[in-house]
Amino acid sequence: MSSQLPIASRAAVRTTARRDLAADRRAVIGVVVVNALAAGAGLVAPWLLGRIIDTIRTGSGDVLGAVDKLALGALVFTVVQTVLSWWALKIGYRFGERTAARVRERFLQRTLALPPRVADHLPAGDLIARGNTDTSLVASTLRSALPEVLVALIHALFLVIAVLLLDLRLGLCGLVCLLGVAAAVRWYVRRARPAYLAVAATGAELADVVASTAKGARTIEVLGLEERRFELTESAIKNSRRARIDALWLRTILFPWSEIALALPVVAVLLIGGALYSNDLISLGSVVTATVYLRQLIGPLDTLMLWIEQLQGAGASYARVEGLADVPADERSDARTDGDRIRVENARFSYTGDRDVLRGIDLDVQPGERLAIVGTSGAGKSTLARLLAGLDRPHTGAVTIGGAPVADLPPDELREHVVLVTQDQHIFHDTLRANLLIAKPAATDDELYAALRAVGADWAQSLDADAELDDASAQQVSLARVVLADPHTLILDEATALLDPRTARQTEQSLAAVLRGRTVIAIAHRLQTAHDADRIGVLEAGRLVELGTHAELVAANGVYGRLWRTWHS
Ligand SMILES: Nc1ncnc2c1ncn2[C@@H]1O[C@H](COP(=O)(O)OP(=O)(O)OP(=O)(O)O)[C@@H](O)[C@H]1O
Numbered sequence: 001m002s003s004q005l006p007i008a009s010r011a012a013v014r015t016t017a018r019r020d021l022a023a024d025r026r027a028v029i030g031v032v033v034v035n036a037l038a039a040g041a042g043l044v045a046p047w048l049l050g051r052i053i054d055t056i057r058t059g060s061g062d063v064l065g066a067v068d069k070l071a072l073g074a075l076v077f078t079v080v081q082t083v084l085s086w087w088a089l090k091i092g093y094r095f096g097e098r099t100a101a102r103v104r105e106r107f108l109q110r111t112l113a114l115p116p117r118v119a120d121h122l123p124a125g126d127l128i129a130r131g132n133t134d135t136s137l138v139a140s141t142l143r144s145a146l147p148e149v150l151v152a153l154i155h156a157l158f159l160v161i162a163v164l165l166l167d168l169r170l171g172l173c174g175l176v177c178l179l180g181v182a183a184a185v186r187w188y189v190r191r192a193r194p195a196y197l198a199v200a201a202t203g204a205e206l207a208d209v210v211a212s213t214a215k216g217a218r219t220i221e222v223l224g225l226e227e228r229r230f231e232l233t234e235s236a237i238k239n240s241r242r243a244r245i246d247a248l249w250l251r252t253i254l255f256p257w258s259e260i261a262l263a264l265p266v267v268a269v270l271l272i273g274g275a276l277y278s279n280d281l282i283s284l285g286s287v288v289t290a291t292v293y294l295r296q297l298i299g300p301l302d303t304l305m306l307w308i309e310q311l312q313g314a315g316a317s318y319a320r321v322e323g324l325a326d327v328p329a330d331e332r333s334d335a336r337t338d339g340d341r342i343r344v345e346n347a348r349f350s351y352t353g354d355r356d357v358l359r360g361i362d363l364d365v366q367p368g369e370r371l372a373i374v375g376t377s378g379a380g381k382s383t384l385a386r387l388l389a390g391l392d393r394p395h396t397g398a399v400t401i402g403g404a405p406v407a408d409l410p411p412d413e414l415r416e417h418v419v420l421v422t423q424d425q426h427i428f429h430d431t432l433r434a435n436l437l438i439a440k441p442a443a444t445d446d447e448l449y450a451a452l453r454a455v456g457a458d459w460a461q462s463l464d465a466d467a468e469l470d471d472a473s474a475q476q477v478s479l480a481r482v483v484l485a486d487p488h489t490l491i492l493d494e495a496t497a498l499l500d501p502r503t504a505r506q507t508e509q510s511l512a513a514v515l516r517g518r519t520v521i522a523i524a525h526r527l528q529t530a531h532d533a534d535r536i537g538v539l540e541a542g543r544l545v546e547l548g549t550h551a552e553l554v555a556a557n558g559v560y561g562r563l564w565r566t567w568h569s
Contacts, residue, residue, distance in 0.1 A: 005127065005130065005320075005327060006324075006326035006327060007197065008318075008319045008320075008322035008326065009319075010319075012322060012325075013319050013322060017318070024098055024099060027091055027094065027098070028095065030091045031088055031091050032150070034084055034088040035088040035151050036158070038085040038087075038151075039081075039159075041077045041080040041084060042155065042296070043162045044073070044074070044077035045075075045081075046289045046292035048070045048071070049074060049292060050285030050286055050288050050289030051070050052067050054285035057284060085151060088147075088150075092151065093143060093144070093147050095146075096142040096143035096147055097142075097143055100139035100142040103138055103142070103318075103321060106321075107131060107321050108131075111324065114327065116391060116411075117390075117391055118328070120391065123208050124215075125204055125205070125209070128207055128211065129207045130204070130321055130324065134318075134320045134321050135317075135321055137310075137314050137317040138317050138318050141311065145307045145311060148303055148307060149303070149307050151300075152300035152303040153304065156301055159294075160178075162293055163294060166286055166289055170269050170276075170282075170287070171290070173268050173272050174290070176268075177264040178264075180261030183261075184254055184258045184261055185258070185304075187253075188254040192308075193312060193315065195247040195250055196313045196316035197316045198243040198246065199316075201243075202240040203243075205236050205239065205240070206233075206239075208236075209232050210236075213232075251309055262297075262298045262302065263298075265297070266298075269290050269294050270291055273290060274287065337404040337417060338402040338403050339402035341366070341401070341402060342364075342365040342399075342401050342418075342519070342521075343365075343399075344362060344364075344387070346397035346398075347360070347361045347396070347397040347398065347399055348395055349387060349395060357383050358380050358384060358387070359541070359542040359543050360397070360543065361397075361544050363537060365489075365521060366519075367519055368518075370520045370534045371521045371533060371534065371536070372522050372530040372532075372533035372535070373521065373522070373536075373537045374527070374536060374538055374560065376540070379539040379541060379542070380539050381493070381539055385420060385493040385523055387406075388418065388420075388489075388491050388521060389420035390407045390409060390418065393406075393407035393408075401418060415485045415487065417487055417489060418487050419489075421479070421490055421491065421493070421511075422493045422494055425478030426478075427474045427478070431463060431464050432448075432460060432463050432466075433464060435477055436448045436452075436463070439480075439482070439484040440485060440486075443484055445463055447484065448463055451483040452476070454480070454483045455483060455510035456510050456513070457480060457510075459473060476510050483513075489518060490515060490518050491521045491522075491523075492522040492523060494523060524536075527564060530560075533550070535549055536548065536549070536560060538553070540559060546559055
């Protein structure tokens with residue numbers, strides 16, 4: 001699946017951000033208050049510098065003593081400002097760490113809560129990109145950018161207020177010149193969100209192509225698709241590169257523009273302040289203080305500019321991480337089964353919504369029956385297996401066990417009725433016990449050993465050993481899980497088809513023990529499997545075109561009869 005996962009809207013992002021801030025209210029208030037104190041303390045030194053100049057120019061009496069006191073005051077307030085700023089940053093960093101952890105946990109919980117049926121159809125690369133790149137960017141922004149931005153914002157605000165209070169004329173002049181910075185930021189912010197969403201989306205597309213190429217390496221090699229995959233990867237790299245260059249281009253405009261705009265207020269205040277001073281309309285100390293304030297403003301504004309880019313990127317990533325909340329949930333009713341009988345009634349299914357790959361299947365499987373499904377590649381065999389196992393639901397018609405829709409059964413109950421066995425079984429990096437308990441959480445150690453013995457896994461000496469297994473042993477563990485789950489029906493889809501011959505032989509022996517006494521629906525890749533079954537269903541282009549015993553189908557001389565004769569001869 002190559003479509004993208006949902007992206008949270010601006011309104012949803014704002015609501016979640018507010019909730020994240022509210023969750024750590026004390027820290028947020030702490031950052032703001034301590035920062036405000038630090039910024040207030042920072043204003044004192046330039047003001048005292050102005051007083052020093054005015055005292056030297058106009059003072060009489062103990063000028064030196066007065067200057068010393070003012071200089072000492074400036075030193076004390078500078079130290080106070082440094083300590084308070086450090087403290088504010090510390091609170092901010094801690095807030096960032098906690099919030100980043102909250103965002104990560106939320107993402108993980110949402111991912112783990114996805115029903116398998118929904119998770120199966122999500123674009124894996126996009127999900128991985130959101131879990132890695134996007135959450136990392138959000139976390140690093142929360143950890144470092146956000147506290148520094150908060151500090152810079154409050155500092156800048158205090159400097160602007162201070163210069164206005166010091167002298168309204170110089171303050172207004174400085175502010176007018178700052179409009180250039182505002183224009184630069186506005187220009188940038190408008191373009192940055194789509195640009196960074198494009199960077200993330202093309203990155204995810206690239207991850208998707210690489211992940212699916214790696215996953216399907218065998219098929220690609222067998223079908224000679226290397227050239228096509230190479231082209232797809234190249235095109236994904238090109239798209240990702242283009243999106244990054246577009247985003248970088250925005251920065252190449254923003255930075256020079258804002259550098260010039262930041263110098264303007266200082267120049268303007270010096271010129272206008274100088275003119276006012278020449279006409280005795282302002283003291284030299286006030287001009288110097290105003291100039292120092294505006295000069296100091298460059299620091300926090302520079303910080304804001306620097307981080308604004310990361311904030312934009314992180315904003316886009318935050319929207320992508322939170323977008324997972326909008327993945328449509330899987331609607332399940334509380335179905336109850338009455339018996340083991342599996343029925344498929346007029347089932348139609350489509351992966352894409354526009355083309356049905358199953359087109360009206362009717363099938364009635366008797367308890368204890370062995371049914372083989374045969375058909376050419378792409379006929380819909382695996383899709384039917386997924387529907388029978390409750391992994392997908394038909395868009396029309398029904399697939400039921402004992403009268404209840406299979407896909408509606410809660411996972412624990414479903415496992416007791418039907419299990420799909422494929423060759424693609426996952427063994428977790430954990431102990432053997434933990435890997436087995438997945439199938440029956442309440443099982444005793446004796447039951448676990450019995451299940452392992454039943455599938456011939458005599459190598460298992462300790463349940464506490466790490467389950468790092470070769471293919472054959474991993475298959476045995478997955479079959480032992482089936483023994484533990486003890487479903488009345490097994491669906492076998494390519495359980496051994498692509499395994500190497502030795503592993504396939506071992507797995508088939510283990511499988512034989514598991515199949516005993518159960519209803520078995522096998523996707524048959526070899527006609528011998530079909531021959532041994534009680535009944536055979538033949539799928540062609542999404543339709544069940546034949547259904548009967550081997551003898552009946554051979555006698556009817558239809559699709560299966562011809563296949564059998566060709567194979568036999
Ligand atoms: N995840 C998917 N998204 C879109 N189309 C799919 C998906 N999986 C299968 N299909 C399509 O559905 C059709 C039926 O596929 P299915 O795998 O069920 O066939 P099959 O009979 O099992 O084939 P094979 O023996 O090659 O596995 C095919 O046209 C296939 O391309």
